[in-house]
Amino acid sequence: EPEVTQTPSHQVTQMGQEVILRCVPISNHLYFYWYRQILGQKVEFLVSFYNNEISEKSEIFDDQFSVERPDGSNFTLKIRSTKLEDSAMYFCATQDQRHQETQYFGPGTRLLVL
């Protein structure tokens, strides 16, 4: 069964450093999402991306965050200057059709900012 993959599985970084989280969507999926889950808390939406542009973003997704599909396959989330409170599990999700279709989640990247 096709699956979403994410790399790295774990990342430890120093506060103020830039990190890039990578996602390989399911082939032929067109809609892409990033969510995050702070330890012990609920999954929160960060951003949705379609047709090479952001469709929607949450208030969490400030100027320190950016997303792109640099090579038409990978979907990346960049955090320019990490803060302690960015420590969380970051999930990529992809979807075939718009709205009310299954969002398939990757296994996540656990980010720890020291």
Added chain:
Amino acid sequence: QQQVKQSPQSLIVQKGGISIINCAYENTAFDYFPWYQQFPGKGPALLIAIRPDVSEKKEGRFTISFNKSAKQFSLHIMDSQPGDSATYFCAATHPHTDKLIFGTGTRLQVFP
């Protein structure tokens, strides 16, 4: 208005018992309600979903009951098994967005 409230936070059930997890929402524009199952170290995976035009949906041992007037929906796991031990999230979305709004999660433990 955008919140989905979920209870209980944790649930312990004996093998063969029924697990019931409840969710409530306020935004009447919500029109799609999926349940996700998450095992430790894994991403959430869609378990079952319902739209508000039906009051119940059953897939195997998993049933969603939906009460539109009360703005509540629940997941019932019949004949709960140790392999069902996971965290369960309800979620909702509406026509003007594709983002999923998740509940706070319920950690289910099924003991033999």
